[in-house]
Amino acid sequence: MKQVEFGQLCGTIISELILDLVRNWETWRAGRQLPLRKDIDPVALYRALGQTWLVDCSDLNNIIHQVVGEGIRAGYDDPMMGRSVREVHDPETADYLHQMARLIAAKKCVVYGLSGNKLVDNVRWDVERIALPFASADDGPVTHVLGGSVSVANDRASVIFRTDLSGQFDQGGETIYIPSHTNG
Numbered sequence: 001m002k003q004v005e006f007g008q009l010c011g012t013i014i015s016e017l018i019l020d021l022v023r024n025w026e027t028w029r030a031g032r033q034l035p036l037r038k039d040i041d042p043v044a045l046y047r048a049l050g051q052t053w054l055v056d057c058s059d060l061n062n063i064i065h066q067v068v069g070e071g072i073r074a075g076y077d078d079p080m081m082g083r084s085v086r087e088v089h090d091p092e093t094a095d096y097l098h099q100m101a102r103l104i105a106a107k108k109c110v111v112y113g114l115s116g117n118k119l120v121d122n123v124r125w126d127v128e129r130i131a132l133p134f135a136s137a138d139d140g141p142v143t144h145v146l147g148g149s150v151s152v153a154n155d156r157a158s159v160i161f162r163t164d165l166s167g168q169f170d171q172g173g174e175t176i177y178i179p180s181h182t183n184g
Helices: 006-012 016-029 093-107
Strands: 052-056 064-068 110-120 122-134 142-153 175-177
Touching: 006 016, 006 110, 006 175, 016 122, 016 142, 093 110, 093 122, 093 142
Parallel strands: none
Antiparallel strands: 052 064, 052 142, 110 122, 110 175, 122 142
8 A cells, every 4th residue: 555645646547537536526625634525516526427436434334335326337237326335245345345445434545546457459458446535524534435436548658556456455556645634
């Protein structure tokens, strides 16, 4: 796991949709350590909505999908909204998602990952992911995570941050950004 500054995180992101999510999150933060859940503006996210998800993680033992974009939902046979991570995902994925939520809640951090490395017609395709924490009250705990997941054609010679194909947390490939208060 590598910790970076905000500018380095933004410079690493490949997808414009993921970058839009991060920039909106930073705007909504408005100098606070975390933006509030009520600050999420779906209009600002219109380009990325199909590739986004929002979970309620106020109970880290029962993370609930609140919003799931069509691009994410299309990969699943059953409805996701209103259902727990453990109901929707296989046990290994659910454990990974709970582990990520605990990290995000403990550190109040953004988590970024790039995984995949599938070669199609001599182009490397990766899945780029971001998880952005939100609170329900100023200086409160993380209660929600807004995320995005996008397949990207990756022609960069080297990518600084990479997970293995399974994207497992214990590989240490995720990158975190820990925001601080900027308004004192």
